[in-house]
Amino acid sequence: MKNKLSDLNNHLFAQLERLSEEGLTAEQIEQEGKRTDSIVRIADQIVRNADLQLKAATIIANHGDRFIPMLPMLGKSE
Template structure:
């Protein structure tokens, strides 16, 4: 399964819709509020990870790829090797 930030956006808006359902009783609202808190917590981590990847890509774009092997998780292994060998410039 491949998830994208657009999928996260869809999940967040779906949760807003569930929270806005006027047919929910107090117990269901409480359950949805707890669920929303969990979703927001996970979403925050996903967004922080995406921000870190963007910063790494910006760093590489601005300063070259000669130190790409030291940034272990910004690209798949094969891609890192190609960048380190100069194939990605």
């Protein structure tokens, strides 16, 4: 299974549409609210992880020659 940030975007908009449905009972709204809270917590973590990966890639791109020896998967094997 391949997940991309664009998939996350689609899930968030789908949840927004579910929350916007007219005719939901109070119980259904409460259930969707709880579901939304869970989705948002997970989405926030995914976005923070993607941001960290981007920052790491930027550091490697700009200063990789200084850091590569200290990175186990990129440095020389012993």
